[in-house]
Amino acid sequence: xxxxxxxxxxxxxxxxxxxxxxxxxxxxxxxxxxxxxxxxxxxxxxxxxxxxxxxxxxxxxxxxxxxxxxxxxxxxxxxxxxxxxxxxxxxxxxxxxxxxxxxxxxxxxxxxxxxxxxxxxxxxxxxxxxxxxxxxxxxxxxxxxxxxxxxxxxxxxxxxxxxxxxxxxxxxxxxxxxxxxxxxxxxxxxxxxxxxxxxxxxxxxxxxxxxxxxxxxxxxxxxxxxxxxxxxxxxxxxxxxxxxxxxxxxxxxxxxxxxxxxxxxxxxxxxxxxxxxxxxxxxxxxxxxxxxxxxxxxxxxxxxxxxxxxxxxxxxxxxxxxxxxxxxxxxxxxxxxxxxxxxxxxxxxxxxxxxxxxxxxxxxxxxxxxxxxxxxxxxxxxxxxxxxxxxxxxxxxxxxxxxxxxxxxxxxxxxxxxxxxxxxxxxxxxxxxxxxxxxxxxxxxxxxxxxxxxxxxxxxxxxxxxxxxxxxxxxxxxxxxxxxxxxxxxxxxxxxxxxxxxxxxxxxxxxxxxxxxxxxxxxxxxxxxxxxxxxxxxxxxxxxxxxxxxxxxxxxxxxxxxxxxxxxxxxxxxxxxxxxxxxxxxxxxxxxxxxxxxxxxxxxxx
Ligand code: M6R
Numbered sequence: 001x002x003x004x005x006x007x008x009x010x011x012x013x014x015x016x017x018x019x020x021x022x023x024x025x026x027x028x029x030x031x032x033x034x035x036x037x038x039x040x041x042x043x044x045x046x047x048x049x050x051x052x053x054x055x056x057x058x059x060x061x062x063x064x065x066x067x068x069x070x071x072x073x074x075x076x077x078x079x080x081x082x083x084x085x086x087x088x089x090x091x092x093x094x095x096x097x098x099x100x101x102x103x104x105x106x107x108x109x110x111x112x113x114x115x116x117x118x119x120x121x122x123x124x125x126x127x128x129x130x131x132x133x134x135x136x137x138x139x140x141x142x143x144x145x146x147x148x149x150x151x152x153x154x155x156x157x158x159x160x161x162x163x164x165x166x167x168x169x170x171x172x173x174x175x176x177x178x179x180x181x182x183x184x185x186x187x188x189x190x191x192x193x194x195x196x197x198x199x200x201x202x203x204x205x206x207x208x209x210x211x212x213x214x215x216x217x218x219x220x221x222x223x224x225x226x227x228x229x230x231x232x233x234x235x236x237x238x239x240x241x242x243x244x245x246x247x248x249x250x251x252x253x254x255x256x257x258x259x260x261x262x263x264x265x266x267x268x269x270x271x272x273x274x275x276x277x278x279x280x281x282x283x284x285x286x287x288x289x290x291x292x293x294x295x296x297x298x299x300x301x302x303x304x305x306x307x308x309x310x311x312x313x314x315x316x317x318x319x320x321x322x323x324x325x326x327x328x329x330x331x332x333x334x335x336x337x338x339x340x341x342x343x344x345x346x347x348x349x350x351x352x353x354x355x356x357x358x359x360x361x362x363x364x365x366x367x368x369x370x371x372x373x374x375x376x377x378x379x380x381x382x383x384x385x386x387x388x389x390x391x392x393x394x395x396x397x398x399x400x401x402x403x404x405x406x407x408x409x410x411x412x413x414x415x416x417x418x419x420x421x422x423x424x425x426x427x428x429x430x431x432x433x434x435x436x437x438x439x440x441x442x443x444x445x446x447x448x449x450x451x452x453x454x455x456x457x458x459x460x461x462x463x464x465x466x467x468x469x470x471x472x473x474x475x476x477x478x479x480x481x482x483x484x485x486x487x488x489x490x491x492x493x494x495x496x497x498x499x500x501x502x503x504x505x506x507x508x509x510x511x512x513x514x515x516x517x518x519x520x521x522x523x524x525x526x527x528x529x530x531x532x533x534x535x536x537x538x539x540x541x542x543x544x545x546x547x548x549x550x551x552x553x554x555x556x557x558x559x560x561x562x563x564x565x566x567x568x569x570x571x572x573x574x575x576x577x578x579x580x581x582x583x584x585x586x587x588x589x590x591x592x593x594x595x596x597x598x599x600x601x602x603x604x605x606x
Contacts, residue, residue, distance in 0.1 A: 285341065473523065
């Protein structure tokens with residue numbers, strides 16, 4: 001996730017406006033920043049690695065001339081954070097500048113084609129191909145708009161793009177696919193931005209662009225067109241009654257809630273794996289003699305779920321292990337045949353890095369999955385995959401958990417194909433269900449929001465909660481427990497349901513709320529037995545199960561119904577009510593869900 005902003009006026013210099021707006025978008029990424037303006041037929045570009053203020057101190061954005069400009073704050077996806085990879089990117093002739101949020105999936109083939117045509121690339125980014133594609137189209141005598149449309153038609157992937165060109169210095173051209181983009185309609189200037197916080201103190205009139213649309217923005221007008229057929233779209237601005245703070249959170253009261261509701265989008269991004277690296281990871285995992293899935297906290301819970309996926313789909317045994325225990329537990333058996341897949345949102349968790357260093361010195365192969373390009377994990381891994389979830393501001397991991405699961409599910413599918421241990425139709429079924437997930441997630445979030453709010457009101461004074469699941473739902477139980485403990489501070493116990501009779505059942509007495517995670521899978525029958533055991537001792541059974549599971553509904557005290565889903569994908573859907581419950585319990589209890597006490601987003605101590 002990056003932040004983009006553009007501004008065009010009739011006669012005012014825009015650099016200071018852009019700078020102020022850029023600062024507002026800093027939460028979307030902050031590894032580098034840049035700005036481009038046009039004045040007297042010359043394109044001015046300043047950019048560098050670092051936070052916006054640091055870069056400004058070195059380069060002074062505010063003195064850039066021109067009444068049109070674009071700017072960018074970066075969260076690296078392709079190419080490490082550096083000056084050359086910072087946006088804006090330009091063409092060979094330095095006539096146009098591009099800022100981009102998203103991932104251009106077919107950039108490797110497009111780059112090859114452009115290199116063959118003689119274009120010179122300076123960065124490692126996917127974005128730079130857009131500048132050169134446009135330049136190529138100009139060579140064919142096209143004007144800015146037609147060159148732009150023909151460029152956009154060649155892109156696959158996700159993008160919010162904004163471009164300025166010295167040949168037509170009165171307009172910003174923008175395009176949107178799967179990344180947010182809004183036009184801000186002011187009296188004296190027009191804006192385009194990733195979100196309304198960038199311009200809300202200048203204007204509260206916004207036009208929300210839709211997927212597959214481009215727009216031409218001048219100081220006094222905006223025109224929207226559909227890419228596929230060139231049809232003009234009429235759309236009036238809406239009025240945003242948002243404060244600046246609300247705009248930064250896109251109208252949500254907290255980042256955590258915003259991030260929970262962002263999941264349909266972040267899951268879509270996570271579905272876009274980089275093939276070459278995914279193949280590499282698959283190859284290493286398949287060849288490994290001992291395989292460990294290593295992580296901490298939420299990332300560990302994703303690893304636990306993955307061990308079920310790898311086993312069931314690919315017949316591959318992979319041991320999920322809590323990073324801080326790895327050296328003591330398995331350190332002495334590491335050798336050259338060991339493959340460790342480390343999962344870490346931040347890529348900086350000290351327990352993870354410490355275990356990896358130990359393993360690396362003993363010749364193990366290190367692989368990574370992380371949300372942060374340029375993190376230590378990306379530097380020490382033989383190969384790594386990115387979650388592409390964008391920065392997560394809320395301390396509790398929500399969107400990054402589901403994006404990890406989506407990346408790992410795709411790896412499981414690749415391993416299944418490579419190892420050929422299950423039937424083709426089973427793989428096809430899994431893949432089809434996986435690609436439906438973003439829609440299922442949006443539907444579930446809307447449907448369960450209200451009932452979960454009610455649950456939070458009902459159980460806000462509970463002394464503790466119990467979480468039970470079987471099979472892969474054990475991972476959901478563990479993650480549900482973690483979310484609720486982190487945000488509500490209510491103590492929680494989570495167990496594989498089959499293990500509950502070996503001890504945890506002794507804590508159950510009249511009125512104890514026990515959550516049961518019961519998707520329609522092979523474990524359903526067995527967990528009904530566990531529910532009855534708990535109810536017989538007075539527990540209140542709060543069941544999360546299939547929408548049409550009458551039997552479960554009847555034995556429950558409270559029931560949250562969810563759509564049917566492939567059993568191995570169920571944690572992605574079944575965790576949603578718990579994320580929301582954790583959030584609403586925090587609100588009901590007067591706590592700050594974004595900054596729970598005693599916790600840090602990235603734990604860099606052992
Ligand atoms: O950045 P990482 O994924 O390595 O972080 C691991 C844990 O510190 C993290 O998941 C932590 O448990 C979160 N607070 C969970 O919400």
